[in-house]
Amino acid sequence: MSLAGPAQKQARSVADHINGMAVDNRGFIGSSVVKVFNYHAAATGLNEAQIQASGMGINYQTVKIIPNDKVGLMPESFGVHFKLIFEVPTGRILGAQAIGLGNIDKRIDVIATVIKFGGTIYDLKDLELCYAPPFGTAKDVVNFAGYVATNLMRNDFKQVHGRDVRGLVENGAYIVDVREIDEYQLSHIKGAVNLPLSEIRERVNELPSDQTIYVHCRSGQRSYNAVLALQKMGFKDVYNISGGFMGLCFNEYFNDKTMHRDPIVTNYNFD
Incomplete structure (x- = not known):
């Protein structure tokens, strides 16, 4: 392994072995x-x-x-x-x-x-x-x-990752953005529905009960809370998008630029 730490530990083991000392090599994890x-x-x-x-x-x-x-x-x-x-x-x-x-x-x-x-x-x-x-x-x-x-x-909730979101968008999945309105207006996933976490209990009737729902926020914390709340309210097929909108933007920006593809977000937001 071409890292200085493992290399120096290996050198110590060689020196110990040359001098007849016990060598305890437990491997390296990089x-x-x-x-x-x-x-x-x-x-x-x-x-x-x-x-x-x-x-x-x-x-x-x-x-x-x-x-x-x-x-x-x-x-x-x-x-x-x-x-x-x-x-x-x-x-x-x-x-x-x-x-x-x-x-x-x-x-x-x-x-x-x-x-x-x-x-x-x-x-x-x-x-x-x-x-x-x-x-x-x-x-x-x-x-x-x-x-x-x-x-x-414990199977308390289900998740998908940022790398899966492009496929969801292209297939018309029902994506809910639980950030506040001003955050959504700044930038969002194309086609996502804005339903702020602060309003979700009062507006839960706006959500479809016969579709899989994918929920995201800025970093994944609010959307996790939203997923748990929706599960308690009877929604069975709800997924949290791990890493949230910020994680998605980092992933999408790199791939959009290197692969010259159209973005699935209205604007990239890295904050």
Whole structure:
């Protein structure tokens, strides 16, 4: 593995072996971080492409969230685009990737540690990490990932990912945007219906009961709450769009520009 950390550990093992000392090689999981302009990106363990290309036959699920790295009132609080991969049904954590303008390496270091000790999503949600507004949130990014993962494991809700939305739009799926009206007017998915979370209980009769409903907000939190509320009100076939509109815009912008295709959003919004 062409990373300095594993290379130096291998060198230490070679030196120990040459001198007749015991060598305890537990393998490597590929933890890495890079800075590209103002963005920081980090990863550890397996990613989806590796799992699929290797033919491992692993049954897995993914979590995509965009919480803040610090308390929102802090002047340098940034969203963390965080993806967690875990095994089903064991909950064993397989890998994670993250990108953002703020503190990224800390979160991936936590995941790398949990992987090394054979941890699961249940351990992740219960980790007690340092908290103060300038450094993090009371429920850290990795805690949030653990909560969402355990909710998925319990089948509390269903989800689709941003990469699936283009197909939904092209096939005329019923997509509900639960952001507020001003957010919707700024930019939205073409053909999406705006039904703000703050009004959903009073306007629930506007939703079709005989169609699959796909719900999104800015980052996935409000839409998750909307999905739970709709399920309680009797809607059975409701999906949360993970990563929300912001995650979708990042994914769509790159592919639209590189593949020269028409956008499915009225305007890209990365905030």
